[in-house]
Amino acid sequence: MKHFVVLLSATLTTIAAFKATSQNLTAVSCTISKYNADDILSAQNECDEIIIESINVPAGVTLDLTHLKTGSKLVFKGTIQWEYEEWTGPLMRIKGTNVEVIGSDGHVLDGRGHLWWDGQGGNGGKTKPKFLYASVVNSMIHKLNIKNTPVQAFSVNGCKDSIIQYITIDDKDGDSKGGHNTDAFNVNSSDNVTIKHCTIHNQDDCMAMNSGYNTFFTDNYCSGGHGISIGSVGNGAEVKGVKVTNCQVVDSDIGVRIKTRSGETGSVSDVLYENIELKNIHKYGIDIQGDYGPNDGKPTDGVPITDFTLKNIYGTVDTGGANIYVVVANAADWHWSDIKITGGEKKVNCTGIPPGTGVSC
Ligand SMILES: *[C@@H]1O[C@H](CO)[C@@H](O)[C@H](O)[C@H]1NC(C)=O
Ligand SMILES: *[C@@H]1O[C@H](CO)[C@@H](O)[C@H](O)[C@H]1NC(C)=O
Ligand SMILES: *[C@@H]1O[C@H](CO)[C@@H](O)[C@H](O)[C@H]1NC(C)=O
Ligand SMILES: *[C@@H]1O[C@H](CO)[C@@H](O)[C@H](O)[C@H]1NC(C)=O
Secondary structure, three states: OOOEEOOOOOOOOOOOOOOOOOOOOOEEEEEEOOOOHHHHHHHHHHOOEEEEEOOEEOOOOOEEEOOOOOOOEEEEEOEEEEOOOOOOOOOEEEEEEOOEEEEOOOOEEEOOHHHOOOOOHHHOOOOOOOOEEEEEEOOEEEOOEEEOOOOOOEEEEOOEEEEEEOOEEEOOOHHHHOOOOOOOEEEEOEEEEEEEOOEEEOOOOOEEEOOEEEEEEEOOEEEOOOOEEEEEEOOOEEEEEEEEEEEEEEOOOEEEEEEEEOOOOEEEEEEEEEEEEEEEEOOEEEEEEEEEOOOOOOOOOOOOEEEEEEEEEEEEEOOOOEEEEEEOOOOEEEEEEEEEEEOOOOOOOOEOOOOOOOOOO
């Protein structure tokens, strides 16, 4: 059982705290209910539990939660929102070891993306801030309700041995208001991160693993976007150990995807996608391409895709799309079974599938 005590501090004007029934005066809970960078920093240094409640973060400022005490808890309550400015962000950073980050019922982290959306995402138009960079170790981030991110939502950046679960990323408004490149999860330089029980509606990758080891993406629902992806991989990056299981991808351009870049180096290995349901996929049910980048159509051998298993991938592609599309070079050790994707009638080029894979397209 945790005990809480009132912390009296001149700088922490917004503190509300509980007093424990016993005399154990060790753990401190602090509430931040108005944005003040100094208060937010001292709360991280001094408090075992920080509640961030209904604040407006000023324009051009990162809500900086990178000084969380080891073992502390961070709670979001009410509506947290960010003022508008053209900049690259991120709007929020979280860093810590052994921390728990949780959203309480009814809270929302509102990026107010519609103020930036112009249909161009990261490719032009307004400069748009990324939403969240998280770098946690041995931690749990859960029950966050993220809404309307200007561009990429959740960057899993240098995380280790952590669980991210029950996250909602709702960028649905972007469908009609010009949301673009609103990737849900980008995973980078991380090891042993589990992302599960998440519900996503966006306009780009549901997950994109760009580098690192052992990502477990499980029991997630992806809609509106570009599917569950590895890459694009190049520039020397290594992706090893990706297990995507028990997910649904609906109303999306692509279902399952690996992209590696033509003319570059790197590697993708030890990949499993199993029990993936696809529904109303517009372009490709399965899309494995080694020709990503300006050299479209010309895969090179610098980023081999090896030890790649697909098992029980099923569902429907629109008539104008293709069920399976593969353009790779230097691939080996693929094991595909129970691929039951129907509907796509587009004729595509399939090149580089290793012999004995058990599938053709
Ligand atoms: C107070 O709580 C801390 C942490 O929960 C514990 O380690 C410590 O033994 C407790 N002290 C007393 C006097 O109960
Ligand atoms: C990848 O993560 C590291 C932190 O481990 C960070 O410094 C770097 O900028 C990230 N790269 C990208 C492309 O996000
Ligand atoms: C991976 O992380 C989980 C916690 O998320 C931990 O329980 C597990 O021991 C870690 N696995 C390894 C091999 O370190
Ligand atoms: C199919 O791919 C091969 C290898 O990249 C290429 O040489 C060929 O032109 C392609 N054919 C079509 C019809 O796109």
